[in-house]
Amino acid sequence: MTLMQLKNVSVIFEDREGILRKKKFYALKDISLNINEDDLITVIGESGAGKTTLGRIIVGLQKPTKGNVIYKGYDIWKEKRKIYSTYRREVQLIPQDPYSTLPFNKTVEEILSAPILRWEKLSKNELKERMIRLLQLVKLVPPEEFLTKYPHQLSGGQKQRLNIARSLAVNPKLVVADEPVTMVDASLRIGILNTLAEIKNKLGLSMVFITHDIPIARYFYHLINRGNTIVMFAGRIVEEGDLEEILSEPLHPYTKDLIKITPSIDNLHREEEVKINYSRVEKGCPYRLRCPFAMPICSQNEPSLEQYTHKVACYLYGKKQ
C-alpha cells in the first residue's frame, strides 16, 4: 500500500549576491516519488545534490515551493486536520549528526520520554517499559544503565543509537535516515547499519536511506534484500531503479561517473565543484557541463525521467525532443 507520494515537488531557495541582489535556484526540481509500506528507498548523490532537502520534505520540516506531499492520501500542506498530526508522528527523521542533535543537559530517560509523552498518556511503568524496549532495540544494553546517562557519557556510536531510539520512540511508520553513519567512526558503521536493518525488518518500517556512499548503500540494500534507489544530481532525480541493476547497468553518465570513483565519492570533481554549483545552472541539463556525451539538445532543454531498462533522465536514451 502506498504510504506517501511526492508529486512534482520543487524547492526553490535564494542565493544572496551582494547586498540587494538575490538569485533563485532549484534545490529540488520536479521530484515525484512513491513510498510504499515496508519499502526501502535509497537516495544516492554527492554533496549539494538535494538529498537532505528531500529528507526534510518527506518529514515535513520543509514546505515545497511547488508540488504536493501526500501522506495516506492527504495533501499534508493543505490538510490541517487530524491527518497532519498523525503524519508528523508517523514520519520521523534520524539526523546525520549524533553530536549536535542530542540535548547535552538531559538524561537518556528524559530524551526518550519527551517525544513519547507528547503523543501518549502512559503510566510511569508503561513509560519505563517502552524506553527499555527502545534501548534494547538499538542495542544500548543493559538499558537500565543507559537511562541515567547524559549524552556526553556516550560514545559517538552510542549517541547515534540513541538518536535512532528517539526517532522510533513514537512508533513511526516511515523513517528518513539521513547519512546515519557518516559522522560515526568507520569501525562502528557496520554495527549501526546492521541494527538499523534489523529494526526495519522487525517493525516493517518504510525507510528512506540517504547516503553519498555507494558501498554503504549497497551494504544496507543487501541487509534488506530489496529496494528502489534514486540517484540525485543538482536537485533532480537522474536515475531510478533497483540498486543492483543500477550498479551493474548504469545508464546516466553521472551514475557511471559515481560508480567509477567508488569506494568513495567524496573526491568527485572536488576541484571543479569549487567553480561550478550545478543546482544553479539555469537552462538545459545541469550535468552537461561535465558530461563527456553532451549534445546540443542538452544545453537547450532538460530531459525528463523516462523508463528505459530502468528510469533515466538523459537524452542519450529514448526520444530526442
Ligand SMILES: Nc1ncnc2c1ncn2[C@@H]1O[C@H](COP(=O)(O)OP(=O)(O)OP(=O)(O)O)[C@@H](O)[C@H]1O
Ligand atoms: N535553507 C537553505 N537556503 C538556501 N540554500 C539552501 C538551503 N538548504 C540547502 N540549500 C542549498 O540547496 C542545495 C541542496 O542542499 P542539500 O543540503 O539538500 O544537499 P545534500 O545533497 O544533502 O548535500 P550535503 O550532503 O552536503 O548536505 C545546496 O546547494 C545547498 O547549498
